[in-house]
Amino acid sequence: MSEQALSTTDHDRDSAGLRYVYPVISRRAGGVSVGINLNPNNACNWRCLYCQVPNLSLGSAPPVDLPLLEQELRGFLHELLHGDFMASRVPEGMRRINDIALSGNGEPTSAAEFAEVIALVGKLKTEFGLAEQKLVLITNGSLIHRDNVQQGLRRMAECNGAVWFKLDRANEAGMLAINDTRTTLTKVRENLSTAISLCPTWIQTCWFACDGNAPAAEEEDAYLDFLFGLLSDGIRPQGVLLYGLARPSLQPEAARLSALSLAHLERFAERIRSVGVGCQVSA
Structure with missing residues (x-):
């Protein structure tokens, strides 16, 4: 395992020298997030302009080696709790396990073994006395209609x-431009509603400038209309996680993207709150 100290800007999936498990220092949470990467092939069914995955390809997660995942996660949790990893590689003030997060280099719910992975993580959380730590799924939400994904979400709710359901733009032209997906807003709404019904769900939104231009007022309005429509139908997310560009994109469009000021994000966050949805901002 590498001895290099970690920082909030280091999200290298290979930093622990393992296939599936990697540590991240979470600037938002102020602790260690134990990442699980089910897409070591760098394949995803979307291609977001701001994605930091190198050599990203269109596709799904390869078969998950569940015994290897269990071995890696059990060993890494033991090292965090009983070894010297925290003291040697984690800055003071952040030496705590904040959560276990399924994120990685592609869409985690594309793994055929997704439900089994959630059951495994739940078992190890119990084994290591980590019931209070969150189990977070970071997803584009496109596959939540699948039975095995819904089984996994039900299990997540129990542990x-x-x-964290990605919604970067709330219109189809915007989703095509930002996420390179031709999904419909109706499908997004259906999958988001399903997620909310099965497990506590936050909407995660990346808001940034493209070609020097912030999202147009029409983009903000469409987003707020989408939220208002959810609430009107009794569909209530936990809130919105609004964040900016923290690290450089590794996609061909990287030079076109730039971060917005914290003040700009906060102004949009206030509009979101005015609809009746809580919003946390991270620049």
């Missing part, structure tokens, strides 16, 4: 789980 202090939370879904």
Whole structure:
């Protein structure tokens, strides 16, 4: 395992020298997030302009080696709790396990073994006395209609789980431009509604400038209309996680993207709150 100290800007999936498990220092949470990467092939069914995955390809997660995942996660949790990893590689003030997060280099719910992975993580959370730590799924939400994904979300709800459901734009032209997906807003709404019904769900939104231009007022309005429509139908997310560009994109469009000021994000966050949805901002 590498001895290099970690920082909030280091999200290298290979930093622990393992296939599936990697540590991240979470600037938002102020602790160690134990990442699980089910897409070591760098394949995803979307291609977001701001994605930091190198050599990203269109596709799904390869078969998950469940015994290897269990071995890696059990060993890494033991090292965090009983070894010198925290003291040697984690800055003071952040030496705590904040959560276990399924994120990685592609869409984690594309793994055929997704439900089994959630059951495995839940078992190890119990084994290591980590019931209070969150189990977070970071997802584009496109596959939540699948039975095995819904089984996994039900299991997540039983072990202090939370879904972070990507919604960067709330219109089809915007989703095509930002996420390179031709999904419909109707499908997004259906999958988001399903996620909310199965497990506590946050909407995660990346807001940034493209070609020097912030999202147009029409983009903000469409987003707020989408939220208002959810609430009107009794569909209530936990809130919105609004964040900016923290690290450089590794996609061909990287030079076109730039971060917005914290003040700009906060202004949009206030509009979101005015609809009746809580919003946390991270620049």
